[in-house]
Amino acid sequence: MKLVCKSCEIEISNVLTELNDISLIKEEMEEDYIPQGYFLIVNEEDKVDEKGTIIINMKDLINSKHHPDGDRLNGCCGLDGLDGMNRVCLNDHETGTENSDCWMPHYIAINPNMVNFT
Numbered sequence: 001m002k003l004v005c006k007s008c009e010i011e012i013s014n015v016l017t018e019l020n021d022i023s024l025i026k027e028e029m030e031e032d033y034i035p036q037g038y039f040l041i042v043n044e045e046d047k048v049d050e051k052g053t054i055i056i057n058m059k060d061l062i063n064s065k066h067h068p069d070g071d072r073l074n075g076c077c078g079l080d081g082l083d084g085m086n087r088v089c090l091n092d093h094e095t096g097t098e099n100s101d102c103w104m105p106h107y108i109a110i111n112p113n114m115v116n117f118t
Helices: none
Strands: 003-005 038-041 054-056 064-066 087-089 094-099 107-110 115-117
Antiparallel strands (some): 003 115, 038 054, 054 107, 064 087, 087 094, 094 107
C-alpha cells in the first residue's frame, strides 16, 4: 500500500507492507524505529504515539517537506515532534510528525485523518 494526502491525493510514501514481526522494532535513540518498507498502526500497547497513528520509516516518506511554521520545527539535533505536526505534503497540507531528535528513535508518525491508502 501507499499513503496519499487526503487533501490533494499526492503520494507521500513508498510502497509499504504492514509490519507483523514486532521484534524488528528498535527503541534505541537515533535508530530507525521501524525498518524501511514497512508501516505499523499504533495500538493501545505501543509507546510511541496515539492509537491509530501510522508509523513509517523516515526514508519511506516522499513528496514531503518541513512545515512552513517554524514554531513546529523544534529539537536540538533533529525534530522532536512535540509542537504538533511538522511535515506537510508538497502542497502544504499537514500529514504527520517527524521524530528525529537525538534522544529518541527516528520515525514519521502519520495522522490517519490526513491520509488515504492506495
